[in-house]
Each structure stands twice: as C-alpha cells, then as structure tokens.
Amino acid sequence: MIQVYNTMSRSKEIFKPLKDGEVSIYCCGVTPYNSPHIGNARPFVTWDVIRRFFRRLGYKVRYIQNFTDIDDKIITAANKEGVTWQEISQRYIAAYFKVMDALNIRRADIYPRVSETIPEIIEMIQRLVDKGFAYKLENGDVFYSVEADKSYGKLSRRNLEEMQAGARVEVNDKKRNPMDFALWKAAKPNEPFWESPWGKGRPGWHIECSAMSLKYLGEKFDFHGGGADLIFPHHENEIAQSQAALGDENSFAQYWIHNGFITVNKQKMSKSEGNFFMVEDCLKKYPGEVVRFFLLQTQYRNPLDFSEEQIKEAQVAYNRLKNSYDNLNDLALRIEDGTFIRDGAKTSMVTVSNAGGLVEMAERLMAEFDDAMSDDFNTALAISYMFELSRDVNSYYSDYISGKILPRGADAFIIMRVREIFLTMAEVIGIFENIEEGTADSDLVERLMAIIISIRQDARQNKNWTLADKIRDDLKSAGIILEDTPQGVKWKQA
RNA sequence: GGCGACAUAGCCAAGUGGUAAGGCCGAGGUCUGCAAAAUCUCUAUCCCCAGUCCGAUUCUGGGUGUCGCCUCCA
Numbered sequence: 362m363i364q365v366y367n368t369m370s371r372s373k374e375i376f377k378p379l380k381d382g383e384v385s386i387y388c389c390g391v392t393p394y395n396s397p398h399i400g401n402a403r404p405f406v407t408w409d410v411i412r413r414f415f416r417r418l419g420y421k422v423r424y425i426q427n428f429t430d431i432d433d434k435i436i437t438a439a440n441k442e443g444v445t446w447q448e449i450s451q452r453y454i455a456a457y458f459k460v461m462d463a464l465n466i467r468r469a470d471i472y473p474r475v476s477e478t479i480p481e482i483i484e485m486i487q488r489l490v491d492k493g494f495a496y497k498l499e500n501g502d503v504f505y506s507v508e509a510d511k512s513y514g515k516l517s518r519r520n521l522e523e524m525q526a527g528a529r530v531e532v533n534d535k536k537r538n539p540m541d542f543a544l545w546k547a548a549k550p551n552e553p554f555w556e557s558p559w560g561k562g563r564p565g566w567h568i569e570c571s572a573m574s575l576k577y578l579g580e581k582f583d584f585h586g587g588g589a590d591l592i593f594p595h596h597e598n599e600i601a602q603s604q605a606a607l608g609d610e611n612s613f614a615q616y617w618i619h620n621g622f623i624t625v626n627k628q629k630m631s632k633s634e635g636n637f638f639m640v641e642d643c644l645k646k647y648p649g650e651v652v653r654f655f656l657l658q659t660q661y662r663n664p665l666d667f668s669e670e671q672i673k674e675a676q677v678a679y680n681r682l683k684n685s686y687d688n689l690n691d692l693a694l695r696i697e698d699g700t701f702i703r704d705g706a707k708t709s710m711v712t713v714s715n716a717g718g719l720v721e722m723a724e725r726l727m728a729e730f731d732d733a734m735s736d737d738f739n740t741a742l743a744i745s746y747m748f749e750l751s752r753d754v755n756s757y758y759s760d761y762i763s764g765k766i767l768p769r770g771a772d773a774f775i776i777m778r779v780r781e782i783f784l785t786m787a788e789v790i791g792i793f794e795n796i797e798e799g800t801a802d803s804d805l806v807e808r809l810m811a812i813i814i815s816i817r818q819d820a821r822q823n824k825n826w827t828l829a830d831k832i833r834d835d836l837k838s839a840g841i842i843l844e845d846t847p848q849g850v851k852w853k854q855a
Numbered sequence: 856g857g858c859g860a861c862a863u864a865g866c867c868a869a870g871u872g873g874u875a876a877g878g879c880c881g882a883g884g885u886c887u888g889c890a891a892a893a894u895c896u897c898u899a900u901c902c903c904c905a906g907u908c909c910g911a912u913u914c915u916g917g918g919u920g921u922c923g924c925c926u927c928c929a
Contacts, residue, residue, distance in 0.1 A: 371859090389929075397929090404929050434927070519858055519925075566927090588929025589860090595928095620929070621860085627921070631928055658878075659868065664861075664922070671867065674879045681878080684892070733869090742869050745877035752894080759893050763886075826888060833890075844891050851892085 363418075363735045365584075366662060368592060368617035369516055373737055378583055379615065383421045386412070387574040387614065389587035389595070390472070392429040393453030394438045397460050398637040399652070399667055400623040400630045404587050406653055406791075407620050407661040407738070409466045411584075413789045414734045425577045426469040427570060428454055431476050431563055436552060446553055450474075460640045463649035465791045471577055475569040479555050482564045482572040485606050486544045486557075494605040498535050501547030501560035507540045510601050512610065516617065517593035542598055544568045567598035571606070574599075574614070580607055585614030589621055621664045623656075630667065638667060647672055650792045654679045657740040657790060678748075679792070685751040686793050688758040689780040696773045714766040716775040719757050723779045726750045730786050740790065747786050754779065762847055814843070814850045821845075 363376040378384055388408045391401060408424070415422050430450035439446040475482070486503055489495035494509045507513045507521060514520050521540055543565030548554035554561035564572075574582065585596065596617065603613045623630050630637040643652050655675035659665045695701040726746045733742035760766045768776075787793045813832065820828040833843045837855070844851045 391929080392927090401929050432927095517858075517924075522857090590924070590928055593858090593924060594926095622923070622929075624922080629923065629928090633927070662860090663868085666867085671879095674867070677880095678878050681893095688893090739869075741878095742876070745869065748877055755893055756895095759886085762893095821888080824888070830889070837891095842891070845887070845889095846892075847887090 364737055365616055365618060366737045368619050371518075374616070376583075376616065378420070379581055382419065383423070384415050384584070385578045385582035386422065386424045386584040386586070387570070387578055387582060388424070388426045388469075388585075389570055389591055390426040390428050391453075391457055392432050392434055393450045393457060394432070394434040395453060395632075396456045397640050398630065398632075399640055399643060399656075400588070400637060402460070402464060402640050402652070403623055403656055403661070403665070404620050405461055405466050406464060406656045407618075408586065409464075409791060410657065410740060410789065411618075411738050412467065413791060414738065417731075417785070417789055423578065424469045425471050425473065425574065427573050428457075428472055428474045429566075429569055430454070430474045431553060432566070447476075450476075456641075460644070463644050463795075464640070464653045465650060465795045473573040473577060475564060475573075478569060478573050478576060479564070481576050482568050483545075483555075483557050485572050485575075485602070486559075486568060488606045489544065489602060492605065492608070494602070495544055496537065497559050500535075501545075501562055502535075502543055503545035503559050503565075504536055504541040505544050505598065505602055505605075506537055507542075507601070508538050510605055512604075513540075513601050514597065516597045516600055519593070542567060542594065544602070567595055568602060570595070571599045571603040571613075575603065575607075580609070580612045582614055584616050584618055586618035586620070589619040592617075592619055620661045624664055624666045625668070627666055643672065647676060648795075650795055651676045651679050654744075654790070654792055658744060660737070660739050660741045662737070682747055682751050682787075683793065685754045685758075685783065686787065688754060689776070689783055692758065692761070692776050693780055696776060701773055701776075702768055702770060712766055714757075714761070714768045714772050716757065716768065716772040716779075719753055720775045720778050722753050723750055723782045727782045727785065730789075734789065743786070744790060747783070747790070750779075750783055750786070754783065764847075810841075810852055814852065817843075818850065 364373045365376050366372070367374045386408065388404060391397065405426075408426075412422050412424055428450065431446060435446050435449050439449045442449070486495060489505065490497065490503065493506075495503055495505050497503045521538070545557060545559055545562050545568075546565055547559070548561045548563065552563070554563055574585065585599075587596070600613055604610055607613070625636045625638070628634065628636060640652065652672065652675075655672050656665065658675060658678070692701065726749055730743045730746045733739045733746065736742075757766075761768065784793070813836070817829050817832045820826075820832070836843055836852075840855045842853055842855055844853075
C-alpha cells in the first residue's frame with residue numbers, strides 16, 4: 362500500500378492507480394531560457410525516485426515531462442542576444458539534459474514541447490470559447506473567465522474575493538475579472554506567432570500543460586506535480602481549463618504532488634532574487650550523485666536549505682555508503698574468483714562466521730526501506746535504513762578482512778543476497794550507477810600509483826616511516842588518499 | 856490584507872499517544888608503525904502556555920518565531 366500526500370485534499374491518501382499495475386505521471390518541466398539551478402533539480406530528482414520506486418514494485422510507469430519552449434522569457438532572451446527563440450530553447454534544453462544526466466535522472470517517456478502542440482492547444486481554447494469559459498478581446502487575446510467556473514480555486518483553496526483583496530493582480534481593464542488569465546496571447550510586432558482563429562499569436566502560460574498532459578495521458582491520469590510555487594496559479598489554472606473543457610470535475614490528475622523549495626540562508630532561491638546556485642557549478646565541485654543524495658536526504662515536501670557546508674556533509678555521508686558498496690563488491694569478487702573461503706585466518710581468535718544474522722538484518726531493512734518509501738516517498742527515512750545496513754556490512758567486512766571470522770561455504774550465498782539488497786536500495790535512491798569510470802589516462806594513473814605504492818611499501822618494510830609518511834602526505838595534498846589495510850594499500854581520490 | 860506550511864540535540868534530519876531513526880561534527884576505546892577507513896561507547900525530555908487523556912514531542916485551542924503563495928518562478 363502506497364500513501365501519497367495529495368495537495369488537493371491536503372492529506373495523505375492511499376494511492377489507487379486508475380489502471381491496475383500502471384502509473385501515469387505528468388511533471389511540469391522547465392522553460393528553457395537559462396541553465397537549471399539547484400532548485401530546478403529537486404522536482405526532477407523527486408519524480409525520478411518515485412518512478413524508480415514504482416518500477417521496483419512492478420508498476421508500468423508512463424512519465425511525461427514538457428518543455429515550455431516558447432514563452433515571454435525565451436523571447437526576451439532571444440532578443441537580447443539577437444538570436445531566434447528556437448536557438449535559446451534548444452541551447453537550454455541541451456543544458457537541461459546535461460545536468461539531469463549528471464544527476465542520474467532517467468529520461469521521461471516523452472518530452473513534449475509547446476511549439477509542437479499548437480494544434481491541440483488551439484483546439485482546446487476553441488472548446489473553452491465554445492462552452493463560454495473563454496472570451497476574446499479585440500486585440501486578439503483570449504482569456505479564461507474565472508467567474509464562469511464556480512469551482513475555481515479548489516486546489517490552492519482560495520476564492521476570488523480573497524484574492525482580489527490582495528490586489529496584486531495584473532492591471533488590464535479589458536479583462537472581465539482581474540483573475541482571468543490568458544489562454545492565447547496576440548502577437549506584438551516582431552514576436553513569433555502561430556495562426557489561430559483569433560489571429561496571430563501564441564499560447565498563454567498555463568494552457569500548454571493542459572493540452573500536453575491530455576494529449577499524452579488522456580482525460581484522466583494518476584499524478585501531476587512540480588514545485589510548490591506551481592500550485593497557484595499554474596496548476597489551479599490547469600485544473601480549471603482542463604475540467605471546463607472536458608466538462609468533468611473528476612477528470613485530469615487524480616493526485617497532486619508538490620515538492621518544497623530549496624532555500625539559501627532560509628530564503629527562497631529564486632531567479633528574481635538572484636540568490637540561486639546553478640547545478641553546473643555544484644557539479645564542478647561535487648559528483649552528481651552527491652548532489653542528488655543531498656537532495657534526497659530531506660523528505661521532498663519539506664523545505665531544504667542549501668549551503669556549501671550541507672553539500673560537504675552529504676559528500677561524507679555518501680562516501681560512507683560508497684564504502685559499503687565497495688566492500689560488497691570486493692566480497693563478490695572474491696566469491697567469483699574462489700578466494701572468498703580461505704583457511705589462513707588468525708586461528709587464535711577465529712570464530713565461525715554468523716552471516717545468517719547479517720542477511721536476516723538485511724531482509725528486515727529492505728522491508729523497512731519499502732515501508733518508508735511507501736509512506737509518501739520518505740527518502741530520508743529510507744536512506745537511514747541504508748546506513749544501518751551499511752554498518753552491518755562494514756562490520757562483517759572488517760572482521761572478514763582481519764581474519765577474525767572464518768566464512769563457511771553457505772556464506773557466499775548470503776553475502777550475494779545482502780549485496781543484492783544493498784544494490785536494490787541504491788537503485789531506488791539512484792546512487793552508485795553513474796560512478797565515473799576511468800578516462801583514457803586512468804590506466805596510466807593506475808600504473809604510476811602502483812609504482813609509487815610499491816616504493817612506499819619498500820620504505821615501510823625498512824621501517825623508513827619518514828619517507829613512507831612523506832609519500833602519503835604529499836599524495837594527500839595532491840588529492841589522493843592512501844589507506845593501509847591488512848589486504849594491502851588502497852588509494853582513492855579525495 | 857487573504858491563504859498556507861513549518862518549529863525535534865552544536866548542525867542537518869526522520870518519527871510515534873506510552874519517555875525520540877539516521878547522518879555530520881565532538882569526546883573516549885579497538886584496529887594501525889603512525890594515519891586513514893572501519894567499528895564500539897557517549898551527547899535531546901522534541902518553541903511557550905492552557906486543555907483532552909492514565910499518559911502528549913505526537914491531539915485541540917491560544918501565543919511566539921521562521922518561511923512560502925497571492926507577480927515570472929521548481
């Protein structure tokens with residue numbers, strides 16, 4: 362049983378898919394007019410994990426995420442640079458993919474674009490006009506009439522009177538109600554346009570998501586989501602126009618999922634404030650998986666304060682899990698090449714391995730992990746079970762390596778099962794998949810390191826600690842960490 | 856002004872009507888030539904007040920504080 366917090370009801374609900382064994386999701390994508398900042402990344406990481414979890418449970422997932430590739434901001438950016446709007450949107454769509462790939466986000470099934478959905482958008486607006494939910498102004502603008510829609514405001518829980526009290530609405534005398542929003546915007550001179558029954562123009566901000574989600578997912582689908590700031594007006598307006606066009610209050614998305622904001626110094630990160638961090642810049646200093654891991658250490662609905670310090674901390678925590686991952690791989694390697702079982706252990710303190718307890722624990726933690734994820738995708742809790750498993754794995758590993766315990770034949774199966782469980786968790790969270798494999802010169806580095814380590818080992822044999830320590834210290838300042846273990850010297854990049 | 860969210864150890868962060876997961880940092884121990892890594896032990900009565908209850912951090916009411924939406928925004 363999966364429970365999800367539905368913004369519409371403001372409570373956790375038991376998830377019932379529209380079709381057994383299938384999940385359909387529409388996530389509001391980006392307007393590609395600049396590179397993604399860290400706040401942009403959160404919803405996509407969140408949805409990526411949700412998708413991964415549904416997959417793990419055996420659901421067939423259909424995931425649609427749009428690009429709003431024609432919009433005021435894109436036009437502004439294009440004019441500023443003297444290039445076409447297509448050039449801007451293509452450039453930043455490419456930037457989007459580059460960043461999201463680095464964050465291990467799996468591709469959506471379809472990435473529809475506004476510019477490719479114009480006929481559907483026009484058709485939908487026409488339907489709204491025909492049904493009396495929309496009206497055209499003389500200049501060619503078409504607006505949605507909120508007064509024609511008695512249920513308007515149900516997602517964000519506000520009513521028209523309250524909102525007008527705020528008086529922070531766009532001034533346009535021509536609108537019947539200040540809250541009416543544009544479905545179609547008449548083209549001004551030198552603006553890109555499409556032909557329509559109302560003249561040359563382009564879609565307003567909200568209509569595109571309605572048209573695209575209905576086109577690719579049908580009149581009813583399971584999830585719709587995005588950042589919390591989309592609740593109003595974007596999603597509110599999507600609901601209004603979609604349900605009005607379809608004439609069905611139960612149509613459109615069944616569950617609304619919104620992620621909390623990323624803040625900087627507890628203040629919202631926003632483009633207008635200028636206090637945002639580009640993902641690209643984070644990636645220069647930290648691996649994508651670490652940035653991802655950082656985001657998932659907080660439950661998706663809660664605000665998350667971003668700081669260098671916090672990312673660093675995430676890096677350390679991530680390394681801890683990575684260590685267990687490496688340890689399990691090392692054991693698996695030994696099992697494969699037949700060196701796992703050995704008899705040369707320190708006989709004085711050897712005990713027979715009790716790996717049975719380890720696997721029992723792992724199975725229990727796997728169940729807890731699934732429970733945590735099933736409760737509104739609580740990645741923070743789920744990750745805590747990975748740490749618990751990690752501790753058990755590391756304990757076993759160090760006992761094994763030091764020869765304190767002597768594994769029995771059956772332990773190989775147990776270890777492989779524990780590894781499978783750990784990898785299953787890692788796969789849902791989406792880590793340890795995109796670990797940089799060696800570049801072209803890594804082979805050379807490998808050989809050089811072998812030589813350096815060998816020289817240092819000679820020094821250690823001769824108890825020349827001064828030289829041995831100098832080598833280790835110098836390597837450290839060069840960003841390479843040496844670890845002397847009972848099984849030889851390991852090295853890794855800091 | 857209207858609507859809403861949150862308030863848990865030095866920091867980050869889960870969670871439950873019956874005295875609080877996990878991570879980081881810190882202290883001490885084991886291991887190590889020394890380190891590192893790993894591991895073990897230790898570190899909170901959950902913003903304040905009132906109420907309900909045998910019992911509340913968890914429910915209700917009030918207060919205080921922080922933040923968000925109502926304007927492009929993930």
